[in-house]
Amino acid sequence: MIRRMVLRALVLPLVLCLAVLPLHAACAPDRVELQGPWGRAAFDIELADTDETRGRGLMFRESLPQQAGMLFVYDRPQPVSFWMRNTLIPLDMIFADRTGIVRKVHRNAVPLDETPIFGGDEVFAVLEINGGMTLRLGISEGTLMRHPAFDQTTAAWPCAD
Numbered sequence: 001m002i003r004r005m006v007l008r009a010l011v012l013p014l015v016l017c018l019a020v021l022p023l024h025a026a027c028a029p030d031r032v033e034l035q036g037p038w039g040r041a042a043f044d045i046e047l048a049d050t051d052e053t054r055g056r057g058l059m060f061r062e063s064l065p066q067q068a069g070m071l072f073v074y075d076r077p078q079p080v081s082f083w084m085r086n087t088l089i090p091l092d093m094i095f096a097d098r099t100g101i102v103r104k105v106h107r108n109a110v111p112l113d114e115t116p117i118f119g120g121d122e123v124f125a126v127l128e129i130n131g132g133m134t135l136r137l138g139i140s141e142g143t144l145m146r147h148p149a150f151d152q153t154t155a156a157w158p159c160a161d
Contacts, residue, residue, distance in 0.1 A: 026146070027159030032071050032127055033146040034094075034102075035157060038138030042067070043129055049073040049149070058128055059086040069129040073149040077122040082106075084113045090131025094139060095119035099156040102143040105134050125149060 026033070033042045044067060048054045054072050058064065074080070077098045084091070088111050095104040097120075106117050108131040119126060127145065134140070144157040152158045 026161075027148045029148055031147075032069065033157075034127075034137075034139055034143050035146070036138060036140070036143040041137050041139070043069045043127070045069050045071045045127070047071055047073065047149075057082075057087065058089070058091065060088065062088055064089055064091075064130050066130065066133075069127050071147060071149070072126040072128070073147075074124055077124045079121045080119045080123040080126065081116040082109070082119065082126065083116055084109050084111055087111055091128045092131055092134040092139075093117060093119065094127040094129070094134065094143075094145070095123050096125045096127070096145045097122050098124040098151065099154055100125070100145040100147070100150045101156050102139065102141055102145060105140055107134055108132060 029047060030045060031042055032045050033040060044065070048057060048070055057072070058070050080095070082093055090111055091109045093106040093109060094102055095106075096102050103120050103123070106119070109117060125145065125147070146155070146157045146159060148159060152160070
């Protein structure tokens with residue numbers, strides 16, 4: 001009897017933690033999810049949320065894993081432009097507003113090209129992924145982006161959903 005009570009005392013908290021885990025796993029600082037009429041996709045990301053990390057970006061990388069990327073997050077929505085100086089791999093750039101709605105997609109940015117790529121006037125976050133991936137998946141304007149960096153009270157696709 002005592003053994004059974006001890007076992008329940010140990011197992012019950014574990015079961016409860018596992019039951020809650022999927023709710024929290026939907027939003028993690030190192031993961032971005034996208035959703036649209038085409039379905040859903042998730043990318044393991046590096047977060048660029050300081051001037052230093054945003055300035056370096058994905059420069060000098062020779063490859064990027066298929067389901068990986070970098071999420072650039074700004075303190076407030078603002079006009080942003082990117083270029084491919086010292087970037088060795090083609091990238092797709094996904095520009096989102098403060099609610100996580102994709103407002104612009106730039107496909108297949110050319111490695112080493114210094115031509116500015118304007119993302120818009122009210123950009124809050126930019127996801128860079130391997131070139132060609134947005135076309136393959138169907139990611140376009142209107143797609144929803146989910147990440148804890150978005151204000152969850154105004155996010156178009158909050159983490160709790």
